Amino acid sequence: MANTQNEDAFVAFERVQKSYDxxxxxxxxxxxxxxxxxxxxxxxxxxSGKTTCLMMLAGFETATHGEIKIDGVSINNIPPHxxxxxxxxxxxxxxxxxTIAENLSFPLEVRKIxxxxxxxxxxxxxxxxxxxxxxxxxxxxxxGGQQQRVALARALVFEPELVLxxxxxxxxxxxxxxxxxxxxTHLAHELGITTVYVTHDxxxxxxxxxxxAVFDDGRIQQIAPPDELYESPQNSFVAQFIGENNxxxxxxKQISNGKCVVQLDNGEExxxxxxxxxxxxxxxxxxxxxxxxxxxxxxLHADAHTLKAEVLEFIYMGDIFRTRLRVAGNDEFIIKSRNxxxxxxLQPGQQIxxxxxxxxxxxxxx
Amino acid sequence: xxxxxxxxxxxxxxxxxxxxxxxxALRVEKTRALMLIAPLLIFVLISFIIPIVSMLFRSVDNRxxxxxxxxxxxxxxxxxxxxxxxxxxxVYAALARDMKAAAEKxxxxxxxxxxxxxxxxxxxxxxxxxxxxxxxxxxSGEPFKAKLIDIHKDWGKIETWKIMQTHSVDYTNGYFxxxxxxxxxxxxxxxxxxxxxxxxxxxxxxxxxxxxxTGMCILLGYPVAWILANLPARQANxxxxxxxxxxxxxxxxRTSAWKVMLQQQGxxxxxxxxxxxxxxxxxxxxxxxxxxxxxxxTHILLPFMILPMYSVMQTIQPSYLRAAKSLGATNWTAFxxxxxxxxxxxxxxxxxxxxxxxxxxxxxxxxxxxxxxVFISNRIxxxxxxxxxxGLAAALGSILLAAVLILYWAYDKIVGIDNVxxx
Numbered sequence: 001m002a003n004t005q006n007e008d009a010f011v012a013f014e015r016v017q018k019s020y021d022x023x024x025x026x027x028x029x030x031x032x033x034x035x036x037x038x039x040x041x042x043x044x045x046x047x048s049g050k051t052t053c054l055m056m057l058a059g060f061e062t063a064t065h066g067e068i069k070i071d072g073v074s075i076n077n078i079p080p081h082x083x084x085x086x087x088x089x090x091x092x093x094x095x096x097x098x099t100i101a102e103n104l105s106f107p108l109e110v111r112k113i114x115x116x117x118x119x120x121x122x123x124x125x126x127x128x129x130x131x132x133x134x135x136x137x138x139x140x141x142x143x144g145g146q147q148q149r150v151a152l153a154r155a156l157v158f159e160p161e162l163v164l165x166x167x168x169x170x171x172x173x174x175x176x177x178x179x180x181x182x183x184x185t186h187l188a189h190e191l192g193i194t195t196v197y198v199t200h201d202x203x204x205x206x207x208x209x210x211x212x213a214v215f216d217d218g219r220i221q222q223i224a225p226p227d228e229l230y231e232s233p234q235n236s237f238v239a240q241f242i243g244e245n246n247x248x249x250x251x252x253k254q255i256s257n258g259k260c261v262v263q264l265d266n267g268e269e270x271x272x273x274x275x276x277x278x279x280x281x282x283x284x285x286x287x288x289x290x291x292x293x294x295x296x297x298x299x300l301h302a303d304a305h306t307l308k309a310e311v312l313e314f315i316y317m318g319d320i321f322r323t324r325l326r327v328a329g330n331d332e333f334i335i336k337s338r339n340x341x342x343x344x345x346l347q348p349g350q351q352i353x354x355x356x357x358x359x360x361x362x363x364x365x366x
Numbered sequence: 367x368x369x370x371x372x373x374x375x376x377x378x379x380x381x382x383x384x385x386x387x388x389x390x391a392l393r394v395e396k397t398r399a400l401m402l403i404a405p406l407l408i409f410v411l412i413s414f415i416i417p418i419v420s421m422l423f424r425s426v427d428n429r430x431x432x433x434x435x436x437x438x439x440x441x442x443x444x445x446x447x448x449x450x451x452x453x454x455x456x457v458y459a460a461l462a463r464d465m466k467a468a469a470e471k472x473x474x475x476x477x478x479x480x481x482x483x484x485x486x487x488x489x490x491x492x493x494x495x496x497x498x499x500x501x502x503x504x505x506s507g508e509p510f511k512a513k514l515i516d517i518h519k520d521w522g523k524i525e526t527w528k529i530m531q532t533h534s535v536d537y538t539n540g541y542f543x544x545x546x547x548x549x550x551x552x553x554x555x556x557x558x559x560x561x562x563x564x565x566x567x568x569x570x571x572x573x574x575x576x577x578x579x580t581g582m583c584i585l586l587g588y589p590v591a592w593i594l595a596n597l598p599a600r601q602a603n604x605x606x607x608x609x610x611x612x613x614x615x616x617x618x619x620r621t622s623a624w625k626v627m628l629q630q631q632g633x634x635x636x637x638x639x640x641x642x643x644x645x646x647x648x649x650x651x652x653x654x655x656x657x658x659x660x661x662x663x664t665h666i667l668l669p670f671m672i673l674p675m676y677s678v679m680q681t682i683q684p685s686y687l688r689a690a691k692s693l694g695a696t697n698w699t700a701f702x703x704x705x706x707x708x709x710x711x712x713x714x715x716x717x718x719x720x721x722x723x724x725x726x727x728x729x730x731x732x733x734x735x736x737x738x739x740v741f742i743s744n745r746i747x748x749x750x751x752x753x754x755x756x757g758l759a760a761a762l763g764s765i766l767l768a769a770v771l772i773l774y775w776a777y778d779k780i781v782g783i784d785n786v787x788x789x
Contacts, residue, residue: 060688080691081700093689097707106703107693158694 009033009069010194011057011162016066018052026052028218030066034196034211036161039188041197043205044215045241053215054164054198059083070162081110086155086163086193090170092147094139100126100150101135107158125157126150128187145176152184156191163188165197169204181208202242206230214238235276236364239287246290246333249366252282259358261305262286264328270305271358276365283366290322290336292360295352296344306355309333311346321345327354422767425760428538434477435464439534447528447552458510458521465492465499474499483755484540484549485529491520528552541761565745565762572742573769575656575663576724582664583671583720584713591672591712595679609672617666621733624662628653628734654736662734667723671716678712714781722770742766 011034018027027049034040042050055061057068059080067074075083094103104122113121126132129149139147148168155163165184169177185208188195199205205212206226213223214237222229222238233239240247250264252274260274262284270286277284294300295309312331313324320336323346327333335354337343346352378387432439437460445453468474478492498517502510515522532552533540540550547563548555557563590609594602612620627633635649644650652658682705690700728743735744742762749759777783 058688058692060691080688081694081696083692084694085692087689087692089685089689091683091685093683093685095686095690095704095708106690106695110694110696110699154693164692 008035010036010038010071011196012067012069012072013053013057014067014069016053016056016063016068018049018056018061019064025064026218027056027063030218030220032213032220032223034194036194037189037192039185039195039197039208039210041199041205041209041212042215043199043202043212043241045200048215049218050198050213050215051166054166054196057196058085058087058164084158084160084162086158086160088151088155088163088165088168090167092139092151092168094147094150094154096139098138099135100131100137100139100142103139103150104135104154104157107154111158121157125153128156129153129183144172145180148172148180152187156187156193160193162194162196165195167199168197169199169201177204184208206242214241216241232275233287233362233364236285236287239362239364244290244334244336246288246293246327246330247285248288248328248330248333249283249285252277252280252284252363255280260363262363264307266328268305268307268328270307270361271356272361272363273359275362277363284363285366286361286363288356288361290334292356293335293354294356295335295346295354297353297355300355301357304355304358306353309352309354311348311350311352313348314346325352325354421756421760422764423760424757425541425764426537426539427757428533428540429536430477430480431534432536434468434473435461435534437461438464438530442527442531442534445527445531447524447531450524452511452522452524453527455509455511457527458514459504461514461521462499462502462510463504465495466502466504469496469499479754481529481533483544483758484533485525487520488526488529491518491526494518495521541757542765544758545761545765565742568740568742568745569765571656572725575660575739575741576721578660579663579667579724580671580717580721582660583668584717586664587668587671587675587716588709588713591675591679594672594676595682596684606676609669612666612669617729618733620666621662621730624658624665624730624734625653628658628661653734655738656735657739658734658736659731659739659741662730663724663727666730667720670719670723674715674719675709675712678715679709682708711781714777718773718777722773725769726766 011032013030013032016027016030017025019025030049030053032053042053044050052061056063059075059078063076067076069075070083094100095106098106101122104125105118108118108121122135123132126135129152131146131149131153134142134146134150139150142150151168155165168184169180172180181204184197197205197208206229209226211223211225212229214221214229216237221241222234224232229238230242233242236247239245248262248264248270250262250270252260253263253269254261255274255277258273260272260277261269262272263269272284272286297306300306307327309325309327311323312326315322315324319339321339321343323335323337324331325333325335376384378384380387438457441457441460442453445457465474468477474492474496475489478489478496481488481492495514495517520526528551532550538550539555543550543555544558545565546569547558547566549558590605594605594609597605625632629635630649630651630653632653634652635644638644639646639649652661686704686708687700690704691697695703725741726743727741728747731739731741732744732747735741743766746759746762746766749755749762774783
């Protein structure tokens with residue numbers, strides 16, 4: 001999916017590198033394109049280079065090497081205020097000495113838009129985020145969620161084609177965050193704006209984005225739509241970072257047309273899908289999602305390999321059951337099962353056998 | 367517990383009213399806090415506040431006249447100054463009696479000095495009369511009018527008696543009138559003679575130069591505070607030490623250093639001549655005038671401007687500027703519309719601090735100010751230690767204090783004193 005050169009790309013990073021101290025690269029050889037109207041999320045742990053990328057796009061940092069293009073034009077030498085990119089900041093950065101309406105009016109004033117036009121646009125933008133009656137207040141008089149909406153309206157009021165958001169929901173509580181995720185996505189799609197969104201919250205990334213770029217160590221580890229990212233992680237980092245994941249290590253014993261058998265370190269054998277392994281004898285880490293592990297033998301293929309497991313802990317979480325197992329010497333093997341009327345509740349100490357479909361278990365690099 | 371609804375006051379668990387219970391609980395804390403500040407409070411009260419109040423009281427206190435010359439003051443009450451005639455014999459008799467008593471207690475020179483502030487000549491008049499008064503025989507019955515006029519011809523002048531009568535009140539506004547270049551006369555308050563009017567000019571100069579100094583401090587201090595607030599912590603601390611360095615040197619030493627720098631044969635002039643910017647025979651006069659005072663005081667008061675500005679600027683997040691730029695503002699617009707308004711409380715705090723310090727400054731104007739660069743405080747010092755007119759000094763001091771308090775009040779109204787941050 002990593003399409004490097006694309007003629008209709010709206011935003012393009014071409015071989016971009018960034019270093020702050022001249023010794024280490026924070027962003028290493030970044031290539032990324034996004035078409036008009038896409039909602040792209042940059043996801044990664046802190047220090048992975050995602051915010052640096054956003055700041056380079058906004059113009060607050062300069063790329064050490066490479067080019068960033070918007071609509072095919074290099075913007076490396078264009079100062080931030082001429083880029084016409086809307087931006088929502090982590091702490092909202094609403095100007096405390098101006099009212100809400102003045103805050104929204106600011107980008108229009110510096111663009112020398114007439115007064116009546118300005119007022120109409122401010123009103124429309126405030127109505128869009130359902131803050132129409134708050135124009136006369138000051139930012140300090142608003143709640144976090146309201147400030148968030150105003151910040152969004154301010155970034156959109158001058159009708160930019162590209163909007164950047166730097167962890168905009170980080171300061172909100174869970175419920176409000178979920179509501180705002182929904183609203184931001186809708187607004188972005190409705191207005192057809194291209195959005196680059198930075199977050200370290202993987203749920204946020206999965207629920208909001210058209211595509212997610214997972215950053216680590218200054219590189220994009222994988223860029224894909226949310227479902228693909230979750231179900232087919234291309235390497236161990238992505239598998240670990242997105243969602244919960246069980247890992248077992250072993251050696252490839254047998255490999256043929258899209259399937260392989262991995263011998264675990266304790267001698268047991270499992271079925272897996274070769275992703276980053278290609279030949280027999282290679283070391284591998286296999287990764288499997290907790291909800292894809294099956295312990296009801298009747299629901300597995302007759303010839304599927306199974307593993308012996310001992311139940312260590314059963315946790316009732318309401319909508320799901322979470323069971324911790326000891327599997328092939330790994331005490332942290334988790335399985336999740338839906339809380340349905342016919343669901344089995346495993347007891348600690350119980351000995352069971354587990355298995356899975358070969359395509360759910362991905363053999364990645366060691 | 368006691369949160370059962372009752373009609374009476376809320377009760378604590380033991381049945382006492384909650385308010386009283388709370389007051390008792392807080393009393394211990396309050397007492398302890400008071401005990402901790404008590405030593406300083408007593409020290410300040412005894413050594414500072416009481417002397418200052420008594421000093422300020424001198425600005426209206428005029429009891430010396432009636433205390434020393436009770437009979438004359440009483441006798442003068444019936445004299446009509448506008449009649450154009452000298453007082454009658456009883457007034458002269460009373461004067462003779464007062465003078466004899468004062469001369470025996472050696473107090474006649476003090477009252478002479480007091481009245482001399484109003485009209486020169488009184489000092490010698492009283493000294494001469496006092497010397498003669500010791501030999502007065504009060505019971506002889508001879509007319510004192512002729513005798514006194516014989517001793518000093520001024521006793522035969524209506525002006526002398528007018529001044530005596532005008533200043534025979536216990537509490538006078540005369541010192542305050544003097545402080546604003548006016549005088550107390552039998553016909554009410556009038557302007558001083560032109561050649562005696564200096565104080566209003568000095569007040570004006572003090573205000574004007576303090577304003578200039580405050581303005582200079584803002585201009586020079588703002589960029590420094592900005593750099594301080596935006597540098598990484600390590601470098602900011604180093605720069606901060608440089609800003610604070612002047613605090614660690616004696617004020618006198620710093621001012622004297624300016625004397626070396628600024629004089630006509632001084633460092634700055636020498637360098638300018640050496641560089642060829644000015645000719646040797648047209649060296650700049652930048653000391654012993656207003657320029658010298660402004661230069662030296664700007665340097666000395668600069669830290670008081672930088673520190674409050676710095677502490678305010680530190681709280682302005684850099685993301686505001688970034689936000690402004692991302693919204694399309696140029697660097698200048700972003701600064702002027704977004705950063706500067708948020709830094710105004712710092713400018714306000716620094717300005718009021720510098721201005722209040724400046725209008726009461728004494729040492730620096732005294733050393734580098736010459737005649738043209740002295741402040742009102744130098745005049746106060748002159749009246750305290752040289753002319754010994756403490757009443758006038760107290761009046762000048764009171765006016766200065768009132769000016770500061772009014773400024774403070776106005777600032778509180780306009781900016782709000784809780785917006786002041788001093789670090």
